[in-house]
Amino acid sequence: MTPTLLTDRLILRPPQLGDSKPIARYLNDMDVAGNLARVPFPYYLSDAEAWLRAQRADLAPSEVSFAIELADVGYVGHIGYQPVGDTAVIGYWLGKPHWGRGIMSEAAVAAIDWFFSASDAPAIHSGVFHFNQASLAIQRRLGFTETGRSSLLCLARNAELEHIDTKLTRGVWKARDK
Numbered sequence: 001m002t003p004t005l006l007t008d009r010l011i012l013r014p015p016q017l018g019d020s021k022p023i024a025r026y027l028n029d030m031d032v033a034g035n036l037a038r039v040p041f042p043y044y045l046s047d048a049e050a051w052l053r054a055q056r057a058d059l060a061p062s063e064v065s066f067a068i069e070l071a072d073v074g075y076v077g078h079i080g081y082q083p084v085g086d087t088a089v090i091g092y093w094l095g096k097p098h099w100g101r102g103i104m105s106e107a108a109v110a111a112i113d114w115f116f117s118a119s120d121a122p123a124i125h126s127g128v129f130h131f132n133q134a135s136l137a138i139q140r141r142l143g144f145t146e147t148g149r150s151s152l153l154c155l156a157r158n159a160e161l162e163h164i165d166t167k168l169t170r171g172v173w174k175a176r177d178k
């Protein structure tokens, strides 16, 4: 079951059907969708509703995803895991009006802390399309390091793009300065 996590400014909670409107509004933006692998563009309310309806309650840690709520604003974005082989891959996005205030860095710390306590996985995998310096900056500060380059389909751009693959080990996470 997806827990609810609290940080100084944020609530990370299970996604719910009522999130469909802000999800559709924020994802129907190439500056957001074009940095993500599996989000179509244009992105419709029906896409958000279909995705939310497909969410289950009985999830393994590597399948859990959180709606991110900012106090006094409500839903601002999303962070979650998906299983790839026997690894967990973290992904995230934030509606553009909320960029540049450290929100994703704050959400990621909570989501990573939770994942390493809820699972015995040795690492979390992630990565960015080669042009996504903001996301790479977040990952580097969290302790992710580059493991290689790959080619990944960006659905919104309908193109295979160079992807910087990254990984955060449990050891690096535990050893980091809080």
Ligand SMILES: CC(C)(COP(=O)(O)OP(=O)(O)OC[C@H]1O[C@@H](n2cnc3c(N)ncnc32)[C@H](O)[C@@H]1OP(=O)(O)O)[C@@H](O)C(=O)NCCC(=O)NCCS
Pocket (backbone or CB within 6 Å): 031, 032, 033, 035, 036, 092, 093, 094, 095, 098, 099, 100, 101, 102, 103, 104, 105, 106, 127, 128, 129, 132, 133, 134, 135, 137, 138, 141
């Ligand atoms: C990437 C994203 C989640 C960042 O969210 P955010 O809350 O604005 O991020 P934060 O404020 O926590 O941190 C952004 C970091 O990027 C840095 N940054 C921002 N723009 C940058 C740029 N153009 N070049 C280099 N660094 C940049 C900031 O200085 C900050 O780093 P710092 O904390 O070390 O100073 C948000 O821009 C987004 O949703 N983008 C579209 C979707 C996306 O890219 N998702 C990730 C896919 S891998």
